[in-house]
Amino acid sequence: MNLETTYLGLRLRNPLVASAGPLSQTVDGIKALADGGAAAVVLYSVFEEQIRHQAELDAALVERNAETFGEALSYFPELPGIDDGDVPAHYLHLVEEGAKAAGVPVIGSINGSTRGGWTQYARQLEEAGAAAIELNIYFVVGDISLSGREVEERHLEILRSVKQAVSIPVAVKLSPYFSSVGHMCRQLSEAGADGLVLFNRFLQPEIDIDAMDVEPEVNLSAQVEGRLPRTWIAALHGRVTASLAATSGVQGPEDVVRYLLAGADVVMSTSALVRHGADYGHQLLGGLESWMDTKGYTCLEDVRGLLSIRHADENAYQRAGYVTALEKAKTTYGGL
Known part of the structure; x- marks a missing residue:
């Protein structure tokens, strides 16, 4: 049974990818996901705010040293990227060690909402050994004067900025809340996105009526949430050059099959692996193989997109x- 697929130009042994989540916070966690069947692992996201905060700390340190030891400045070693700050060292170390230990492609994830110097640090992820970058654009518009076109342009600017910084593939994880999702996906593909991850799940805070406060909540995805991304993957399959990654709503092997029939190149999961453990990947893949065998398919390419538009x-x-x-x-x- 041939389950090989191509995502972001990377040849993968199967279509299951562990998406960004809590299981990829350690080298052991990354290795467990790979051993559990994942053909690639997307690390948990490093945030723009974390990068900017580190930049401020570095700048303050240099300024303090400059004031105290101005005469010795010529002896200072050059600090890489000091104008823009630095990606948290722990994350870079995790990328480097995780890539060595996993035996599968490790994809770094950057979560941001503005264009800025921090995008240059995608290059450091590349240098640390990331096989690709997943750009998680989490942009909740609170300014009602901002037009839909301006929101779209923000996404395109961030993508272009990151693409200029790296030579490895870049995927964009985007939300479904555009006036024309298909057109936005086509724009991103034409702007250089190597992959599209459908869809980002915005955190929806709850109102606590007793505490009279707003509380953030993180809930694992439900199976029904897979219908929206499947619909758009079915619409986009064969119509954009970017790879298509499906995320949300994967609970069992049947959900993997549904996404592939719609046209996904890979199927991502976090919730199912959190619920059942990293080894659950083998069960998802085993169910896929069983279904293919029942239907008489021997190659994944014969299945993909059969029920696309x-x-x-x-x-x-x-x-x-x-x-x-x-x-x-x-x-x-x-x-x-």
């Missing part, structure tokens, strides 16, 4: 499918 009934994904679903709901729930 290019091959399936386009009406099932668009207006006619919407009407049919509502009519079915009337019949199913009308007597309740």
